Structures are given as structure tokens and as C-alpha cells.
Amino acid sequence: MSKKIIIGSRGxxxxxxxxxxxxxxxxxxxxxxxxxxxxxxxxxxxxxxWDKMEGKGFFTKEIEESxxxxxxxxxxxxHKDLPTESPKGLMIAAVSEREDPxxxxxxxxxxxxxxxxxxxxxxxxxGTSSARRKSQLLAWRNDLKIEDLRGNVPTRIQKLRxxxxxxxxxxxxxxxxxxxxxxxxxxxxxxxxxxxxAPAQGVLALQIRESDKELFEKLQALNHKEVAETIAVERKxxxxxxxxxxxxxxxxxxxxxxxxxxxxFKVRVAKAENANSFPKYFYFESKKTEGLAEKIVQHIKTPxxxxxxxxxxxxxxxxxxxxxxxxxxxxxxxNGYKVFPKSLIEIKQIPIRKYKKCDWxxxxxxxxxxxxxxxxxxxxGVKFGAVGKATAEEIRKFGxxxxxxxxxxxxxxxxxxxxxxVGNKTVLFPQAKESMKTIQFQLPKKExxxxxxxxxxxxxxxxxxxxxxxxxxxxxxxxxxxxxxxKNKISAEQKVVAMGEATASALKKHGVxxxxxxxxxxxxxxxxxxxxx
Numbered sequence: 001m002s003k004k005i006i007i008g009s010r011g012x013x014x015x016x017x018x019x020x021x022x023x024x025x026x027x028x029x030x031x032x033x034x035x036x037x038x039x040x041x042x043x044x045x046x047x048x049x050w051d052k053m054e055g056k057g058f059f060t061k062e063i064e065e066s067x068x069x070x071x072x073x074x075x076x077x078x079h080k081d082l083p084t085e086s087p088k089g090l091m092i093a094a095v096s097e098r099e100d101p102x103x104x105x106x107x108x109x110x111x112x113x114x115x116x117x118x119x120x121x122x123x124x125x126x127g128t129s130s131a132r133r134k135s136q137l138l139a140w141r142n143d144l145k146i147e148d149l150r151g152n153v154p155t156r157i158q159k160l161r162x163x164x165x166x167x168x169x170x171x172x173x174x175x176x177x178x179x180x181x182x183x184x185x186x187x188x189x190x191x192x193x194x195x196x197x198a199p200a201q202g203v204l205a206l207q208i209r210e211s212d213k214e215l216f217e218k219l220q221a222l223n224h225k226e227v228a229e230t231i232a233v234e235r236k237x238x239x240x241x242x243x244x245x246x247x248x249x250x251x252x253x254x255x256x257x258x259x260x261x262x263x264x265f266k267v268r269v270a271k272a273e274n275a276n277s278f279p280k281y282f283y284f285e286s287k288k289t290e291g292l293a294e295k296i297v298q299h300i301k302t303p304x305x306x307x308x309x310x311x312x313x314x315x316x317x318x319x320x321x322x323x324x325x326x327x328x329x330x331x332x333x334x335n336g337y338k339v340f341p342k343s344l345i346e347i348k349q350i351p352i353r354k355y356k357k358c359d360w361x362x363x364x365x366x367x368x369x370x371x372x373x374x375x376x377x378x379x380x381g382v383k384f385g386a387v388g389k390a391t392a393e394e395i396r397k398f399g400x401x402x403x404x405x406x407x408x409x410x411x412x413x414x415x416x417x418x419x420x421x422v423g424n425k426t427v428l429f430p431q432a433k434e435s436m437k438t439i440q441f442q443l444p445k446k447e448x449x450x451x452x453x454x455x456x457x458x459x460x461x462x463x464x465x466x467x468x469x470x471x472x473x474x475x476x477x478x479x480x481x482x483x484x485x486x487k488n489k490i491s492a493e494q495k496v497v498a499m500g501e502a503t504a505s506a507l508k509k510h511g512v513x514x515x516x517x518x519x520x521x522x523x524x525x526x527x528x529x530x531x532x533x
Contacts, residue, residue: 004033005074009036009075029218033074040061068089068209084239095231098203107124114401117393123144124145126146126169127165153178200235226255229255229289238251241297264285264287268281281331282531282532304530316471319476340470358427360425361384371454373400383404385406388520426448427443427449433453459482498516
């Protein structure tokens with residue numbers, strides 16, 4: 001293009017970084033450009049949180065108006081700030097690569113408590129003005145106090161530095177792009193699969209006039225089609241809920257492949273009614289994106305009890321005893337379910353005898369952590385591995401950290417990844433007496449594996465199942481399945497969740513096919529499985 005184009009941008013450090021990034025990308029495809037700064041409502045109004053401001057597009061409306069008036073030729077936006085419908089005459093011509101969409105919790109070091117979830121002390125004061133972040137943060141840590149936090153990224157960090165908050169929650173992408181030195185703080189990057197990001201978080205949108213055909217064609221060289229494909233699902237879900245950036249909705253879609261090399265779209269959703277209500281959590285998989293958002297939203301709007309033709313609360317049985325601060329029970333009951341927790345087995349600790357000290361200790365369950373570390377073994381200089389996040393959280397309760405955390409519901413795949421990490425190092429496996437040793441079988445050298453029995457499961461002789469007609473039954477182990485079927489049956493109408501392949505296999509022996517298996521071996525995975533039935 002011979003004409004120099006004008007890029008419209010907000011004037012914050014992050015917005016100008018984004019505009020200058022696009023400027024450099026344009027230069028690579030032989031387009032000359034310059035930047036024009038435009039103030040938006042979000043920049044001007046700093047005394048209100050997002051949920052108290054009216055309308056949508058707080059950071060985009062004025063820029064879009066300038067585009068329509070031909071005062072600029074290209075607008076660069078944080079995609080998550082854009083309303084889901086472009087004004088007539090405008091279009092998104094291209095999207096950037098996706099920066100890590102996770103959230104970053106910055107904590108003043110004197111308020112760190114690594115035994116707590118997110119390493120933040122009890123009753124800490126956290127700054128954020130996002131309804132989505134508030135609802136998810138309080139779901140995990142209802143002891144925290146939340147206060148509004150406005151301003152650009154450096155301003156927010158300065159408020160933390162000035163001790164106005166114990167911690168602040170911000171997007172990792174902004175901090176990463178600005179290359180801010182955070183060494184004075186304790187930084188916790190929150191797993192985007194657990195703490196679910198805003199639709200299109202971490203992506204830049206390049207917006208132009210629909211009539212600028214030549215510019216559109218040129219910008220295709222900068223367009224990342226795979227990113228556009230996944231965020232289209234996220235933003236369509238936002239659109240179907242008629243939401244803007246103040247809606248407490250997290251959606252994260254990733255494109256993956258299964259073992260048969262088929263494309264799989266994995267979608268995680270966290271939706272709350274308002275900033276102070278408990279989110280609903282969902283997980284869906286699909287081989288195509290066509291109609292996926294519509295299917296997900298329809299499912300979210302129709303509770304399990306209504307889908308089964310029943311009224312009132314959906315009743316859920318889970319084969320474990322209620323825990324302190326039980327996230328599974330709290331989440332479901334806050335969203336209209338009735339939960340009946342009851343373990344069908346008892347756990348008996350087995351005293352540790354002499355064993356070989358190893359380079360690593362790998363835990364396949366929370367019970368293994370508890371019954372090993374409670375006995376205060378010598379673990380000086382040892383590294384820890386965990387099958388999943390819930391097991392890693394149990395390790396933290398003993399003041400330790402897992403250096404490997406499995407992220408798959410496929411235990412064999414977790415074992416292969418762990419094996420690749422440890423190489424020829426020796427690994428101790430504290431385990432149940434009846435352990436299937438799935439992880440151990442993935443390590444190539446059997447002489448590097450040390451098995452140590454630290455607990456056993458015993459059938460609960462006092463177990464008597466109620467005659468309640470449960471909408472869903474959640475089985476957490478093969479032993480619980482076997483005990484259940486000694487005196488009970490499952491009807492064809494009831495939905496079943498099995499934690500892991502071994503539990504699903506135990507159900508199959510009794511003629512029952514699990515409707516869902518959780519994507520992760522933790523409470524969130526179980527919640528997602530139940531809510532996605």
C-alpha cells in the first residue's frame with residue numbers, strides 16, 4: 001500500500017505496546033503507519049468498577065467512532081474488551097497470536113502463606129474490579145476480602161507496592177508484554193484450566209472498515225487463523241449470554257488432538273450470576289466448532305433436574321466423606337444441587353518400615369500424601385511429583401511443593417510425561433496395598449522404582465444406601481464401586497461419573513457405562529463432570 005495508515009490506540013503503556021507491536025508487524029509487510037492516541041470512557045472514568053458502569057465497550061467505543069469517521073484506518077484492541085458485535089461498517093480483519101491467557105496473582109511477600117490455596121494468607125485483601133475474577137477467587141477462597149482496583153497495569157502494581165492491598169489479580173499477558181520487574185513480589189500464575197480467563201484474553205484484534213478491501217487483504221498475512229477459530233467459540237458463548245467484559249463469565253477453548261490424531265476442541269466455562277455468587281463450572285469436548293457454542297449455552301441454561309424431567313434440586317451421591325471446606329459440595333449446593341457424600345470404604349494407615357531413599361517421591365492420590373507425610377519420613381532434598389492438582393494441593397498442606405503435576409485424566413499419559421522428566425533418577429511410590437501401579441509401569445528401568453505401601457482400603461461394614469433416587473452418582477475409586485454393588489443397583493435414567501479408567505472399568509463389570517470421566521483428578525474436574533452431564 002502506498003498510503004500511510006493511521007492506527008488508533010488508547011494511551012496506556014499496555015495499549016501503546018500493543019499498537020507499536022502491530023506497527024512493527026505492518027512494517028514487515030511493507031505497510032507504513034503511525035499511531036494516534038484516543039481517550040475512551042474506560043480511561044476517563046476511574047472511580048467506578050466495571051459492574052457499576054453502564055453499557056459495553058468502555059475501552060473501544062470512541063476508537064470505533066474514530067474509525068467510522070475515517071479519522072483512523074486501523075484500530076488495535078485487546079480482543080477481550082470488544083463487544084461481541086461490531087458496529088455496522090466495521091469488522092475484525094485479523095487477530096494476533098495468543099499470549100498466555102492465565103491470570104497473575106501478585107502478592108506482597110509479607111502476606112504469603114504457601115500452605116494456602118494460591119499461597120495467600122487467610123483473610124487477605126485482594127484488589128480487582130473484574131466481576132469474573134471476584135466470583136472465581138471467592139469460590140476458591142471465601143475468606144478473602146475483595147476491593148475494587150482500577151488504573152493501568154503500572155498504576156495497579158504501584159498500589160500494591162504502596163501496601164493498599166495484600167495482593168492484586170491481573171492478566172499475565174499485560175505484565176509479560178510490558179516486561180515489568182516483579183521480583184519484589186511473590187507471583188502465582190493461576191492455571192487457566194482452573195481459574196478460567198475472559199473470552200479472547202491474551203489476543204489482539206485488528207479492526208478496520210468493511211469497505212477497506214485492500215487493507216483487509218494485506219492484513220491476512222498477520223492473521224492467526226487457529227486463534228481466530230478457538231476465540232470465536234469463546235466470544236460466541238459470551239454473545240449468547242448477551243454479555244460484555246463486566247459479565248462474570250470465563251471461557252477458554254483450546255484445540256488439541258486425541259490418540260487417533262482427531263482434532264478435539266476442549267471448552268471450559270465458569271459462569272456466575274454476579275460477582276458475589278458461586279460460578280457454575282463446565283467442560284465440553286467436540287470434534288467441530290459448528291454449533292458448539294449454542295449447544296454449550298443451551299446446556300448451561302437447562303439444569304440436570306430439568307433435563308431428567310424432575311423438579312427441584314438435582315440430587316448427587318459421591319462415594320467419599322465430606323471434607324473440610326469441601327469445594328465439590330459447596331459449588332454444587334450453591335448452584336441448586338443437593339449433595340450426599342458418603343465413603344463406602346475405610347482407609348487404614350500402614351506404618352512405614354525401612355525403605356530406600358530416592359531422588360523423587362511420586363504420589364498418585366491424596367491418601368498417599370497424607371499417610372506418607374504424616375509419618376514424618378526423611379524427605380530432605382527429595383523432589384515431589386503428583387498425579388494431579390488435588391494431590392499437589394495436599395502436598396502443600398505439609399509445607400512442600402510438587403515439581404511435577406500431571407495435567408491429564410489419562411494416568412498412563414501422566415506416567416509417560418513424568419518418566420521423561422525423571423530419566424534415570426530413582427522414584428519412591430507411597431501407595432495403597434491394592435495399587436494398580438499405572439505410573440510405575442511407564443518408567444523404563446524397574447530398578448529405579450521403589451514401591452512403599454502406606455495405607456489400605458477396607459469395606460465399610462456400616463454402609464447402608466438410602467433409597468433416594470439420585471440424579472447422578474459419582475464414584476471415586478474401584479473399591480467404592482465394588483462395595484456399592486453388593487447391595488445396590490443403578491437405573492438406566494441415572495447419570496454416572498467415574499474418576500479415572502480403573503473406576504470406569506469397575507463399573508463396566510457391573511454393566512454400567514460411565515456418562516462422564518472428569519478431565520482432572522480434583523474437585524473442579526468432578527464439578528465440571530457433574531454439571532456437564
